[in-house]
Amino acid sequence: MKLKTKGIRSAALAMVLILSAAVGCQGNDGVREQSSSAGETSAQSNAGTDSNMGTAGNMGNDGQTVAKDTVIAVSMPAAAEGWDYDAARSAGDYLASISSDTLGYVLLTASTAEEQSSQLDSLVGENIHAAVVYPVDESQPLQGAANLKNSGVPVVEFNGELSGITADASVTMDEGILGRNAARSVEDAGCSGMDVLVFTNESDVREAERLERFERSLPSGISTVLAGTACDTSNDARQALTDWLGRQDAESLADAGAVFASGEDELLGVLEGLASYEATYGTAFPNLKIIVGCGSSNELLTWLKDNDAYSAQTWFYPSEAINTAIDLAWDITSGSVSEDTIAVEAVSADHDSAGSYMTD
The missing domain is CATH 3.40.50.2300 (Response regulator)
Incomplete structure (x- = not known):
């Protein structure tokens, strides 16, 4: 249930590293697990030159193709293991699968609220059309997220409230x-x-x-x-x-x-x-x-x-829940939002079903 970009020009974003280290899995404890790579560095994306932009086709329930310059940013906690690690992997895989000549993405991970705020602030004025923010620490304000929203970029909050910000949409895990x-x-x-x-x-x-x-x-x-x-x-x-x-x-x-x-x-x-x-x-x-x-x-x-x-x-909660937030951000950019608050459904596993939730 949870993220990609194209056409980003700034040097700051060009320095964001391409997903590299395979992200493993786990679960809050959370949900979980597709396959892509979230490296050990705190900032990652496929933004930079046109040659390394993601390419995939249509997205959304109606199969509609987005405008060529549509870019979704995803910001989330960095982790070497566990649910957050799996969610980053799932987001990277999903974003890569939906990216195309018309849809791009930026995937950023941060270890602290301060780092996350700085990363989000660096997106202000860039070619970003919607952002998914999974707060590293929801008790801490994210001025960068506020600045991004104030610049006109819709913000979807995931698994936590953004302090001092009224998000455009929310995906919650109670x-x-x-x-x-x-x-x-x-x-x-x-x-x-x-x-x-x-x-x-x-x-x-x-x-x-x-x-x-x-x-x-x-x-x-x-x-x-x-x-x-x-x-x-x-x-x-x-x-x-x-x-x-x-x-x-x-x-x-x-x-x-x-x-x-x-x-x-x-x-x-x-x-x-x-x-x-x-x-x-x-x-x-x-x-x-x-x-x-x-x-x-x-x-x-x-x-x-x-x-x-x-x-x-x-x-x-499966780590793939992050993909639900990505879908919601996509819906916002295409003007097809049917609901602005989505509660992720919890799942259970036992001896017979545990294997189906395991990740590589």
């Missing part, structure tokens, strides 16, 4: 929905009257949103038990699980009907940790019905695909 869907999975698994063990990283804002919605969405009769609250890595979650198990009596273990992990590291750590524990000590939770969490890293999806000892499921 983290709370992931928690709500996970709660429904627990309910559907038949956990009424049982406990749900929770593993989270309380310092992560997005995980906090998921957990809050998860707890709010559980039906009465299902209780949550915080088993790990500082799980920054899979090893942290694995250790938290081991420590919690060591403190429980048989009755507490029998009451546990589900496990919820608010992030992919926690989910992977719980799955690995529980498998290791039970290989040594035998069944830990005699009445466990489901292990559910959020995230879409290749490592997590690989584990789900290769193991079926537990009923395990993960909810996430």
Whole structure:
């Protein structure tokens, strides 16, 4: 669900590097994954000379060809791995596939809000007709984005609000929905009257949103038990699980009907940790019905695909969601916008379907 350019003349844009390093995959945690290259440099594009402009054909549901000088800019966080890395790869692939003699693109990645603002500011006055902005840090103002919008370029915000700017359109991914869907999975698994063990990283804002919605969405009769609250890595979650198990009596273990992990590291750590524990000590939770969490890293999806000892499921947003924002920017340039706010639909993966979401 998520980006390309042509005819950019300025030296500043000409210096933007062509996509080079293969971008891998992952998922917020997010969604995920087509194939193109987002290099380790922070700015990338196919802008420069006419010889390296992308060329592809029509785009949009109506098959209409855009004007020859139409250029879409995409600005997003830089990442060496994870969901953002996969989203950059997906954007690069998609932009390359839709670029043509009539449609071009610029793909920029930044490590800080300041760098992102500067990159966007460099586009002011250039041959840009719409911009997709995925903020590096939505708590920080992006004066460059404001300047670009004030220059007459429509701005589509993706996965976060642009501070101090009224975007022309938005593509959203509600983290709370992931928690709500996970709660429904627990309910559907038949956990009424049982406990749900929770593993989270309380310092992560997005995980906090998921957990809050998860707890709010559980039906009465299902209780949550915080088993790990500082799980920054899979090893942290694995250790938290081991420590919690060591403190429980048989009755507490029998009451546990589900496990919820608010992030992919926690989910992977719980799955690995529980498998290791039970290989040594035998069944830990005699009445466990489901292990559910959020995230879409290749490592997590690989584990789900290769193991079926537990009923395990993960909810996430595919990294291809960025392509939805690109489509929306394209619609704006062609005057065919049917809706200016789009909510990306969350998807789930389990043992049977995890392989279909994995990236190269």
